[in-house]
Each structure stands twice: as C-alpha cells, then as structure tokens.
Ligand code: AMP
C-alpha cells in the first residue's frame with residue numbers, strides 16, 4: 001500500500017535548511033522484520049499522524065526510517081558535550097536520525113526523531129543500534145514524566161527491527177520514534193562555539209530563539225535573554241525532577257536541551273527510599289549525577305552554555321562574562337523558588353503560608369525521610385491521609401516518633417488542603433522493579449505487563465482498584481542492588 005493522500009506526512013526540514021553545518025544527510029539502516037511493539041495513539045493524533053496508517057507496512061517503514069516521503073531529508077545532528085565533566089568535541093547522533101519536523105495540533109513545530117536507526121558518521125565505535133528493552137524503557141519513563149506534567153521529549157512508538165544487537169548477550173533490536181520541541185542541546189552550542197564560526201553560532205541561536213523563545217527576539221540583548229530563558233526553563237525543570245524523585249543519571253551537556261524538555265532516558269530511575277546520595281547508574285562511580293547533585297550540575301551545564309554564547313552576548317569578552325555571570329547567579333534563586341512552590345503544592349499549603357515556612361517544613365520533612373530511608377512517593381500519599389485526620393500510617397514509617405509527631409502537628413496547624421494534595425502527589429510512578437519486570441516480559445514476548453504499567457503511570461494521580469502493586473514501594477532486596485546502564 002502506498003501513502004494515501006490523507007495519510008501523507010508533510011515533513012518540514014527547518015533544522016537541516018537553516019543549519020546545514022550541523023546536519024549530515026543520512027539514511028536509516030534496513031529493518032529485516034519490523035514489528036510494532038507499542039504505538040502512542042494520542043500522540044500520533046496530536047502530530048496529525050493516522051494511527052491506522054502507522055500500523056501498516058508503510059507506516060512501520062516510516063517509524064523505522066526505511067520508507068519515507070520522497071522529499072524527506074533525514075539527518076544526523078552534530079553536537080559536542082561535556083561527558084561526566086570531560087570535554088568531547090564531537091559527539092553527535094551516532095545512532096539517531098532527525099526525520100524532520102511536523103506542526104502539531106497546537107501549531108507548535110516538533111521534531112520526529114529516530115533512535116536505534118543504524119550507524120551514522122558520528123557513531124565512533126558504536127554499532128548504531130538499540131535493543132528493545134532500553135527503547136521501551138525510554139517509552140515508559142518519558143510518557144510517565146509527561147503524565148506527571150514534566151516537560152519531556154515524547155515517545156511515539158517502539159518497533160522491533162528483526163535485527164540482532166550484540167551487547168553482553170544477543171538482544172532484539174528496536175527503533176524508538178520520539179517527538180521533541182527540538183533536539184537542540186547545550187552541546188549543539190558548544191560544538192559550534194568550539195569551531196569559532198560566529199555566523200553559524202548566531203544562526204543557531206536565532207533558530208533556537210524562533211523555535212522556543214520568540215519573545216526574546218525583541219530584548220535589548222536577545223542572546224543574553226536567550227541564556228536567561230534557558231536558565232529559567234532548566235531551573236523549573238530540575239525542580240520538577242527533584243519534586244518527583246527523578247534521577248536523570250547522565251546530565252552531560254549533550255543531554256541538556258535548550259527547550260527545557262527532559263531528554264535521553266538512558267540510566268534514569270525514580271528514587272524509592274529518600275536519600276540525596278542515590279545513584280543508580282553503573283558508570284557514575286563518583287556520584288556526579290546523584291539525586292541531590294542535580295541542581296548543581298544543571299548550573300554547571302548552564303555555565304558551559306553561557307560560555308558558548310559569550311561571543312554573541314557582547315563584542316568585548318570581559319563585558320560578556322560580566323553580563324552572563326550576573327544572569328547565571330539567578331539560577332539558584334529560580335531553582336529554589338520553583339522547588340518551594342512545588343513543595344507548597346505537595347504539602348497542600350495555602351498561599352497565606354510564607355515561602356520561608358514552606359521551605360523550612362519541607363527541609364525538616366526530608367531530613368526525617370532520609371533518617372528512616374522512607375519511600376518518597378508513597379509517603380506523600382500517606383500525608384494526604386494525615387491531612388484528612390488519619391495520621392497513624394504516616395507516623396508509622398518513622399523510628400523517631402516524637403520528632404515525626406511534632407512535624408505533623410506543625411504542618412496540620414497550617415490546615416493543609418487534602419484535595420489539592422491528591423491532585424499533585426502521584427500514586428503511580430514507573431518504579432524500577434515494575435519497569436524491569438515489564439521489560440523482561442516484553443523482551444520475552446509478553447507485552448501485557450508493559451501495557452498495565454503504562455496504564456498505571458500515564459494516569460498517575462487517580463488511584464484505581466486492581467493497581468495496588470503499582471503504588472507499593474520496591475521490595476528491599478530489589479532496591480539494594482538496582483543498577484541502570486547507559487548507551488545500551
Ligand atoms: P547518550 O549517553 O545516550 O546520550 O549518548 C552519548 C553519545 O553516544 C551520543 O553521541 C550517541 O549518539 C552515542 N551513542 C550511544 N550509543 C551508541 C551506539 N550504540 N552506536 C553509536 N553511537 C552511540
């Protein structure tokens with residue numbers, strides 16, 4: 001079947017057109033036996049893509065990049081980055097392709113991008129491929145993040161390719177189709193800045209402004225205003241991660257977007273027991289990207305972004321540094337404001353309660369949670385019950401009963417709003433043990449646990465019968481040894 005007129009995909013190629021220096025024309029590798037594992041129908045509809053067509057052989061060919069509209073121009077994007085603090089001048093899409101952009105139902109231009117589509121000129125030693133498990137993992141976690149109201153790239157589909165992928169064992173290969181406001185990263189700016197080509201740097205910044213922060217174009221100094229807009233977006237984003245207990249795991253500068261969307265769900269995981277030193281990634285041996293370090297490393301990455309923008313901010317370097325430094329100094333304040341506002345909501349506290357009171361209560365609570373390694377997510381649901389007068393279950397998780405009791409009394413005096421708390425404290429998050437269980441089943445051919453998990457986490461606030469085990473903390477023996485892996 002060919003692409004019928006009403007299912008034709010009208011891809012734009014704005015990135016490739018405006019920034020040819022960062023775009024290498026490339027083709028996806030063949031997929032011997034494509035098989036659809038999961039399709040995000042609401043997202044397809046949002047993107048103006050016909051879900052029924054996407055399920056046809058031509059549709060699957062689109063989702064793995066092997067059968068594209070005649071005028072399609074898939075490209076691998078060039079970027080650089082600091083990986084665990086070390087500078088890598090040339091990273092780029094080693095196993096990914098930008099198919100182009102589509103205007104969504106809200107009028108927003110969004111990238112359609114494939115991951116696992118074969119080696120590109122940026123592949124270095126990699127095979128360009130991805131396995132079913134990690135691509136489904138990105139699908140589940142990114143869709144859960146979206147349902148939690150956290151800006152993120154979205155997942156449209158995962159298609160098994162029929163190609164084998166060699167890791168420690170032989171695995172089935174897959175391609176993830178993802179949707180993003182753009183794939184511009186701090187590393188994109190670093191790549192161009194390092195080349196010293198000011199014309200391309202200006203074009204890149206203008207492209208970012210037009211796509212993400214159009215109002216900034218009217219500022220006195222649009223490039224300084226771009227820096228400030230990204231600082232604000234990232235301050236809010238990282239605060240949201242912290243509020244839900246999300247650990248990205250590999251916040252290298254190439255994995256930090258200009259749009260403020262979360263990107264690259266490799267070794268990420270949700271924290272179970274509250275502990276700021278939590279690290280799951282097998283390669284993060286120094287804990288650089290531990291839960292509690294995330295705001296600091298985000299600030300560090302933004303400083304690298306500021307450095308890349310310096311030549312655009314002012315002709316005189318000292319003047320540029322002065323302006324950028326002043327803007328950077330606002331990052332901690334904005335982060336704290338976003339975090340405190342989020343904690344106010346989680347604790348159900350009204351506007352009349354001062355920020356200082358909210359922050360102090362929240363810090364004291366986290367200290368109690370840390371002391372007993374209490375499960376972070378489910379505790380806030382116990383707190384909703386406490387707001388309704390049933391304090392027993394919340395108290396029972398602490399060994400320091402008098403301390404916990406004193407905290408609960410301080411908080412309850414402020415008349416927390418239980419209904420408001422219900423709306424912001426998730427019941428269901430993609431808990432590591434459940435994600436691993438669903439991926440193991442899917443890898444063995446049973447997609448039902450994955451569907452159940454998706455049903456739970458894409459509607460995270462409404463407690464439903466039959467989903468009890470999705471709300472429960474991981475068994476202790478699982479939490480103690482859980483590790484995640486990168487680049488798989
Ligand atoms: P990540 O840590 O997943 O963001 O990836 C970092 C860099 O490694 C990017 O340039 C990726 O394109 C590249 N990369 C990761 N896995 C592979 C692979 N299997 N083949 C080629 N390149 C890869």
Ligand code: MG
Nearest residue numbers: 254255263264
């Ligand atoms: Mg990446």
